[in-house]
Amino acid sequence: MAGVAASILAGSLVLAACGSSGDGSETATGGAATGGAASGGIITANSNEPQNPLIPTNTNEVGGGKILDLVFEGLVYYDAEGAVHNGVAESIETDDSQTYTIKIKEGLTFTDGTPVTSSSFVDAWNQGALLSNGHLSSYFFEPIEGFSYDEDSELTGLEVVDDTTFTVKLKQPEADFPLRLGYSAFFPLPEAAFEDPDAFGENPIGNGPYKLDGEGAWEHNVGIDLVPNEDYQGDRTPQNGGISLKFYETQDAAYSDLLAGNLDVIDAIPDSAFGSFEDELGDRAINQPSAVFQSFTIHTELEHFAGEEGQLRRQAISHAINREEITDAIFQGTRTPAQDFTSPVIDGWSGDIPGNEVLQYDPEKAKELWAEADAISPWDGTFTLAYNTDGGHQAWVDATMNSIRNTLGIEAEGNPYALFADLRKDVTDRKMTGAFRTGWQADYPGLGNFLGPLYGTGAGSNDGDYSNPEFDALLAEAATADSVEASSEIYNKAQEILFKDLPAIPLWYSNVTGGSADTVDNVEFGWNSVPIYHEITKAE
Numbered sequence: 001m002a003g004v005a006a007s008i009l010a011g012s013l014v015l016a017a018c019g020s021s022g023d024g025s026e027t028a029t030g031g032a033a034t035g036g037a038a039s040g041g042i043i044t045a046n047s048n049e050p051q052n053p054l055i056p057t058n059t060n061e062v063g064g065g066k067i068l069d070l071v072f073e074g075l076v077y078y079d080a081e082g083a084v085h086n087g088v089a090e091s092i093e094t095d096d097s098q099t100y101t102i103k104i105k106e107g108l109t110f111t112d113g114t115p116v117t118s119s120s121f122v123d124a125w126n127q128g129a130l131l132s133n134g135h136l137s138s139y140f141f142e143p144i145e146g147f148s149y150d151e152d153s154e155l156t157g158l159e160v161v162d163d164t165t166f167t168v169k170l171k172q173p174e175a176d177f178p179l180r181l182g183y184s185a186f187f188p189l190p191e192a193a194f195e196d197p198d199a200f201g202e203n204p205i206g207n208g209p210y211k212l213d214g215e216g217a218w219e220h221n222v223g224i225d226l227v228p229n230e231d232y233q234g235d236r237t238p239q240n241g242g243i244s245l246k247f248y249e250t251q252d253a254a255y256s257d258l259l260a261g262n263l264d265v266i267d268a269i270p271d272s273a274f275g276s277f278e279d280e281l282g283d284r285a286i287n288q289p290s291a292v293f294q295s296f297t298i299h300t301e302l303e304h305f306a307g308e309e310g311q312l313r314r315q316a317i318s319h320a321i322n323r324e325e326i327t328d329a330i331f332q333g334t335r336t337p338a339q340d341f342t343s344p345v346i347d348g349w350s351g352d353i354p355g356n357e358v359l360q361y362d363p364e365k366a367k368e369l370w371a372e373a374d375a376i377s378p379w380d381g382t383f384t385l386a387y388n389t390d391g392g393h394q395a396w397v398d399a400t401m402n403s404i405r406n407t408l409g410i411e412a413e414g415n416p417y418a419l420f421a422d423l424r425k426d427v428t429d430r431k432m433t434g435a436f437r438t439g440w441q442a443d444y445p446g447l448g449n450f451l452g453p454l455y456g457t458g459a460g461s462n463d464g465d466y467s468n469p470e471f472d473a474l475l476a477e478a479a480t481a482d483s484v485e486a487s488s489e490i491y492n493k494a495q496e497i498l499f500k501d502l503p504a505i506p507l508w509y510s511n512v513t514g515g516s517a518d519t520v521d522n523v524e525f526g527w528n529s530v531p532i533y534h535e536i537t538k539a540e
Contacts, residue, residue: 006068006296014240019452024287039239039241039341039537039539040240040241040537040539040540041240041241041540042240042242042244043242043244043264043265043533043538044262044263044264044518045245045246045263046245046257046258046266046269047223047224047246048061048062048063048247048248048390048419048421048521049063049419049421050063050064050067050421051064051421051424052136053201053202054068054202055139055193055199055201056068056124056138056184056186057127057135057136057137057138057184058133058137059133059184060136060460061420061421061424062249063420065246066530067224067226068184069184069208069530070210070226070275071206071210071212071226072184072187072188072206072207073088073187073207073232074087074088074183074184074186074188075089075186076104076178076181077091077182077536078445078526079526080524080526080532081527082445082528085235087235088104088105088108088116088207089102089105089181090103090104090105090164090239092178096173097170097173097174097175097177097482098170098172098173098174099168099169099170100168100177100178101121101165102121102165102168102520104116104164104165105233107233109207109231110205110206110231111206111207111229112192112205116166116188116190117164118162118165118166120190121166121188122158122159123194124187124188124189125141126154127193128140128141128185130152130153131149131150131151131153132152132358133334135460136428136460137184137185137460139452139456139458139459139461140460141155143171143172143174143479144157144273145171146158146170147171147472149458150154157171160407162311172476172480173480175480175481175487176484176487179446180446182444183443185443187206187428189236202218203216203218205524206229207229208234208236209232209236209237209238209534210227210228210242210534211228211229212225212226212227212228213227221419222245222246223245223247224244224245225242225243226243227241227242228240228241237534238534240534240537242540246263249389249390249419250390250392251268251269251270251271251391251392252270252273254266254268255270258516259280261519264516264517264520264538265414265517265536266514267530267531268514269334269513269514269515270392271331271396274330274334277513277515281516283519284515284517284523285513285514285515286523286525287334287511288512288528289343289344289512290343290510290511290525290527290528291343291442291445291504291527291528291529292439292440292441292442292509292510292512292529293338293343293438293439293440293509294335294438294507294510295341295437295438295439295506296385296400296435296505297436297503298310298434298502298503299462299463299465300316300464300465300466301465302432302435304377308376309376309377310377311500312369312370314407314501314505315371315502316365316366316373317505318358318359319360319361319362319363319365319407320363320401320403320407321361321403322361322403323337323359323361324361325403325509327508329399330395330399333511334507334510334511336509336511337352337359337507337508338506338509339352339353341455341495341504341506342447342451342491342495343442345527347444347484347488348484348488348492349447349488350492351523353492354499355495355496358499358502359506366407367409370378370408379410381436382410382412383401384414384420384435385397385400385412385413385414385415385436385437386414386415386417386434386435386437387414387437388417388419388422388515390419390420390438391418391420397414397415401413423436427463430465438463439510440461441528442528444499445527447486448475448487449487451491451494451495451498452475454504455468455503456471456472456475457504458471462503464504466501471498472495474490474491474497477490478490512525514531520537521538522535522536523536
């Protein structure tokens, strides 16, 4: 990914005609590129019920995001290694890293036959950014002139030049802006999306390699069926006859289906199988580093967790968790104890950030800090951690609560939700009464993506409503740095503040663990732990 970052930050033009790999010369990852032939079989894979209707700017969880990435194509896309390639964009140019001129390819259409134009992006971004719409990913438009957290405001920094050209003016120079444009928040929308948003969210019309298999292809809490988009002209040409994503309430059920031959691909192994899946799946098992960070969040207004008392209790809880023991006993080599708030697979990562000693298991220090907090306001009640049981989290939550309970001598227990979507709804609606599990699967390969959306004041995924002006100032400074190396140093400086405040308690980095049945070939997982679905082949 170093090469990617260097090209992104190279001063003026960044992505003109970059990496159009239809011949496989650059990515060499597709079925055709690796010698595999396109097939007509429909791939079955596991997933979760999306939290919201499928509107790109209002989807920030993996269940919905997985679908949107297949149904839409943005200005750029990321290959298996996280390298950036032009998608809809013909070129993205700038002389000052503040005003970008974006030209899109001619002749592209949505699956309803309407053209993909400059307005498809400008209108979609304005809808996603508008305060009163309350979309979860509105934060991503904050750098664009006109964005407001206080009132409905048009993104005045966007200007349509003609059907295939538009310009973006940012509030300040941000050299890595093009790197972000493959994230779903920046996808285009057809006119139908604005005419009836509710209907569109149930049956989205995209411009990507796949489309819904007709009206009602999304059967809630059951699955969604996607078929190839025959009009798609991009590089991610489907090598199969479609993708059928099945929504499971437990990872054990999905894994059982894989072993029984009822599922082709799985992207999450249940903890009950960590010790056996590599033997059971052989060379079809996947266990590789990915850009996924796991934590739990304690809201800033939760009783006993605000101010000096709260800071002491957060640090005490962090010291009370034996991450080494839990990752060894529960995850068996598929997780690595966290050393920061990002991921080691991202350029600029450091495991030596001052203050990260708060992540070390230190029972005596934990007790000392907890006692100092009690001196401010005595603790009462039970410390709870909410989690979803359809994601295979009970074992580590139980182990973590045991570690806290045994170290601090307090009541601590898990608070299970059956469905991820229900947990996310309560988190979004600010109904949580205790801590809740959180994590981050990177949207684009940059350190800032792990920090700004989660801990920036007012950010869309800032579930704990954390706010620190000093931290915000460093985020802004990092965004304007003239190189990835310089911005990484500033982002890591900002993390020193997080280690003091602990808006979230870092736990571990996730390997992507998954696998496939012998019914499919060409299965590869990307930098962000998601299978490269369009490359998978299966006989009819």
